[in-house]
Amino acid sequence: MKKVFFLSVILTLLLSVSAFAQGKVGVVSLQYVIVNCDYGKAMAEKMKAKFEPMQKNIEKDATELKKLESELKNQDIALKLEAKQDKQREYRRKVRDHQDSVVAFRQKIQAESQKEQQPILERVQKVINEYGKAKGYEMILESSGGVLYAGDGIDITDAIVTELNKLKKAGK
Template sequence: MRRILFAVLVLVFAFQTPAFAAPQKIAVTSMAKLIKDSEIGQDAQKKMEKKFESAKKQLETKQKELESLKQALQKQSLVLSLEAKQDKELEFKRKVRDFQDMTQATQRKMQMEQKKVGTPVLELLQKVVNEYGKKNGYTAIYDKKSSGFLYVDETIDITNQLMLEMNRAYRAGKK
């Protein structure tokens, strides 16, 4: 008797839930595109490039020096004595280590600066998405790439609308 009553209750609730459920309004957006193509994102990227332009050139110069030193070492290896060859190889290894240390230090600085420059971009993006979602009655707005969706109808993609809102908010904040 209990099983029958339980089955009836389950069926009643199963069929009633969709009838009383509010319609869901869902959208997707490309967070990567918003970050990369928005005015605030492009400004942040320009700041990063400008700040690390000299370090990048310095690394490229060091890399070219290492390549030319390696070629010179290979050419001279047949002519040099064993001791001179070992000295040159040690010098080359030391320079490679210095280059690697310099590269790692630059990458750490770039990551720290990326966080610093990227935080306002992400904060503005979050604010715009929240406001847009509330204003337009969305239940949920998902990121296209990280949401795990395999297919999304393009009619629910609001990336362009959010891009306009982000750019408006950024321009308003600059004034």
């Protein structure tokens, strides 16, 4: 029992001493960095060019579905039961096809986005490491990873974006 008490006292003392150690801590928003750095902007343009035609097709299909639904409602009284059921089946099939297309589209975007972000994240990590060493930071945290408060001077996100943009302009 005395050993447990003795160990807990030592542990408490060690933790309190480390709490008073002077260390510089920074906070970075990776999402903000990716969206606002030149690499991220180039990726966004590439993604837009690649997926905009697919997006327009999906929107076109949605418009056609609304038109078909409207026709079904307007012709509801005039159609015979069998013709009405055929149109309803056709409409449900088209709705399922559209939903499948939307899901596939979102999955393609997500997969491509992850593939495109990987080299950017590697550059970001490199820049953060170099920036942290150069500026004397003990620790740099990601702001959405549980940081509930960060003072104004602790957020270095804009500085990281600036460093990344310098790296892109240098052609690296």
